Amino acid sequence: MTIDTTKSKEIKDPLEEDTYKTLVNNASEAIFIAQNGMLKLINPATCKITGRTYSELYSTPFLEFVHPEDREAIASNYEKRISGQKAPERYQFRILKSNGDIIWVELSSVAHTWQGHPATVNFLTDITERKAIENALIESEKKYKKIFENIQDIFYQTDLSGTIIEISPSIHRYAGFKREELIGKPVTYVYSNPEKRDALVKAIMEKGEVIDYEVVLKDKFGNEFYTSTNSHLLYDNHGNIIGIEGSLRDISERKKTEIALKESIKQKEILMVELQHRVKNNLGIISSLLSLELSKLKDDYSKEIFLNARNRIFSMSTIYEHLYSSGNLNNVNLSIYLKDLAKMILQTYSLSKGKISLQTALDELYLDLRKTVPLGLILNELITNSIKYAFPHNGDGEIKISLSRHSDKATLHVSDNGKGLPENFDIKKSNGMGLNLVMLLVEQIEGNIDLFNSNGANIVINFRI
Structure with a gap:
């Protein structure tokens, strides 16, 4: 054309x-x-x-x-x-x-x-196409300006010197400042403790960003309020660091709740310490009363019943002694507890039985009371059985205790070098109260038990931590 x-x-x-x-x-x-x-x-x-x-x-x-x-x-x-x-x-x-x-x-x-x-x-x-793009940009700017002006959190930007170059109008809601009052001011102007700013900048420089980082600010009237910031480095088109930008969220109410919760926990810990102390003392009193009655008994059968009852109570009392002395209200160092308990049981029978030595190999393991109490009672029964039945005529012997950890499981192995278990022995068919108690306690800790002879009796208990 x-x-x-x-x-x-x-x-x-x-x-x-x-x-x-x-x-x-x-x-x-x-x-x-x-x-x-x-x-x-x-x-x-x-x-x-x-x-x-x-x-x-x-x-x-x-x-x-x-x-x-x-x-x-x-x-x-x-x-x-x-x-x-x-x-x-x-x-x-x-x-x-x-x-x-x-x-x-x-x-x-x-x-x-x-x-x-x-x-x-x-x-x-x-x-037409260019105009559509321009209009889209204008609408986008309007949209983000509206978001910026109505955002609930506080958006901010600072240059490398810490001067505020942008901050959202929402700062007025929390701190009483108008946006124009803060632009151009050092950001430490709104910090409760300006020195804390250095720690924040250091963390951002090391990691490139921080998430849920706690910052204490002050409002226009000097009142403190707690905020949580998500902040990151700000770059220019050439990849050079030119400042920091991020958002601040008022967490004052959350902080009040946290402080109240910590105070509540502290009070409960004090009560728990007192309760455990009283439980320990009460168990000690019961144990002493049993010992007093034990000294009055004449027949061996009755003495054995009282002695077993006292040792079981003592095994529980020892747990609370460990909790009270360690300051840890929830978990017991099982290795120390089992070793102390074993020594105590041997001392109880030292006058009436032969010389029995104790060997231990115990991995460090912390457990709560739900597992520790049953394990203490189990060990009490197993050591008592070895002392009473493994060494005829009150002979000398050795008892070994090992505790090993394997990921989310642990193994307690108690053995002696005595005469061993009776042939075809089945613990499930045992009439003895002690071994029946052991079976019930093993089930309670969701474990399993294995008995066999190898240079004496061996009892192995596996359980989940």
Whole structure:
């Protein structure tokens, strides 16, 4: 398609040179001459952009193609330029295509004389897509500005020197400061203890960010309030660190709850210590009363019953002694407890039995009372049985205790070098109260028990930690 000059065949075509015609005809922007409100000369791109034919463009006043809301401004600019007045060299407006679509265009226009009369030479570019992007950016800016202005948390930015370069209006809700009062101020201005800022900056520099980092600020009136910040380094387009930005959330209520909870726990710990102390003392009193009655008994059977009862009570009393002395209200060092308990049991029988030595190999393991109490009672029964039955005629012997840990499981192994278990012994069929108690306690700690002879009796108990 070439430039249509049929309207002025008698006039010499100013674009008759082939080079100029090629440039104009192949230009991607619309190029046309306007005179007396009509188009006089147009290139193919004018038809393409406007969606109209040559005939439509030549026969219709060009303002008809302009959106009604923009016509007044376009007419004014055109008249000013024709009359030699100052008019914008470049401006944007909307035009109507033949199919009813509306597109945005940008026009560059210069005054010109055409066939001896004032005219304008115009260059028109379709900027609909660009305009859509610009509008989207404007809407996005409005959206984020609204979010920024209404955000509940406090958003902030500082430069490397710690000067506040941006802070959200929400600071007023928590600290009483207006945004404008703080921009340009050092961020330590709102710190309760300015020296704490150095620790925050150090943490951010080392890790690149901090999450849920506690910061104590002060409001406009000097009152402290607790915040939690998520902050990270701020970079420029070249990857250089230029500051820090992040958000602050008021956690004053959460902090009050934490402080109250800690105080409550502290009070409960005091009560628990007192309770454990009283339990220990009461168990000690019961043990002493049993010992007193034991000294009055004459027959061995009754003495054995009282002695077993006293030792069982003592095994529990020892646990509370360990808790009370260690200051740990929840967990007992099982290795120390079992060793002390074993020594105590051997001392109980030292006057009536032969010389029995104790060997221990105990891994360090901390357990709560739900596991420690049953294990203490189990050890008491097993050692007592070895002392009473493993060494005939009150002979000398050795008892070994080992405790080993394997991931989430542990093994307690008690053995002696005595005469061993009876042939075909089945603990489940035992009539003895002590071994029946052992079986019940093993079930209580969700464990299993294995008995066998190997240079004496061996009892192995596996249980979950």
